[in-house]
Amino acid sequence: MTIDIGIVGAGNRGQQHAGEYETVEGATVAAVADIDEEAATELAEAHGASVYGDFRDMLEDAALDAVSVCVHNNLHRPVTVAAAEAGCHVFCEKPLAATYTDAKAMADACEAAGVELGVQNVELFTPETRAARTLIDDGKLGDPYYARGVFSRRRGRPYIDGYGTPSFVSKDASGGGPVIDIGTYVLGQLLYLLGNAPVERVGGSTFEHTADAYDEELVGDREVYGERLAESGYDVEDAGVGFAHLEDGSLLSLRAAWHMFLPDEPSVVAGSQGGLQIDPFEFYTTTADYEATVSLDLDEFERRQGLLGSETGYDVEGESQFAHWIDTLEGDAEAPIPTxxxxxxxxxxxxxxxxxxxxGRELTAEEIADRSESSAVEL
Incomplete structure (x- = not known):
């Protein structure tokens, strides 16, 4: 069985998705669509695929099984809904959308069409996440009730600090700053480890000091800094902190920052009988009344599991998120991760x-859903 895939968006993410599919047995990049037809042509030719200037033409003409959505966040909804209505499974770049309203509409469209919706999150497929889930499933943590996720940089604002494109720091394109850009990785990972219980209520704060945070030692030439600020129209947060109470009584906290003068910290999960730190991985328990901090040999576990699951005994590499997606579509994934x-x-x-x-206060899940407004760009 071969899964024919169309790539929507021939930029950095589209190139990465296409390259990953080339390494997955059973996946074929069959078409590429982008309004930048030169970029689309270059990517399509690199993978022997058809090229389209309009993704709708691709959906109508290319007889695809699935689509990878690799465009700006505020474009995810129209592309995903159109793909679902065309009968295509959808694998979307993170985050799912720029607002909850748009994300929910995407999920609903895929459910109504009977197609799978997958979302990119590499953190769900790391050896550390697999080790954490293995310990939790084995009861080593007891009842998990708290998780802390941190993804924090001291200097790492896209475009302003010299990498990436202005769209990263434009609310019109992205929907937000680090909370939605990098926070999505650890939130997905920790919700997975906590069992993905429904959200009950959420609180938090965001901070933006880029406009008055010039420091020659940190960001270099003032004129260049000012030009980047002006050109990008920087209007998102530099840092955000928040917490979510889940309906099962557990609590999840998040700190996500592109520019914050604090160290990065490992994410953690605590349970009634044990706890763990994800990276570097440590397991916290007691034995014979001693408090114990246990290191696990993750590499050896992965090698052994690879050997046990391999037909030849030689294919011992862990499953990538793209291989997992294709396995899910083919019905071969033993326990598909609900990305x-x-x-x-x-x-x-x-x-x-x-x-x-x-x-200025916590909001219930119902209030968030009611206040969320679509920011999707009509195409």
């Missing part, structure tokens, strides 16, 4: 942080 459901729940938390900041 779409995790991304939708994550979106509720992320927009909840923004809306709680505006409201």
């Amino acid at each position: 779409g459901e995790l991304a939708l729940n994550s979106m509720l938390v992320m927009e909840g942080i923004y809306l709680a900041q505006e409201a």
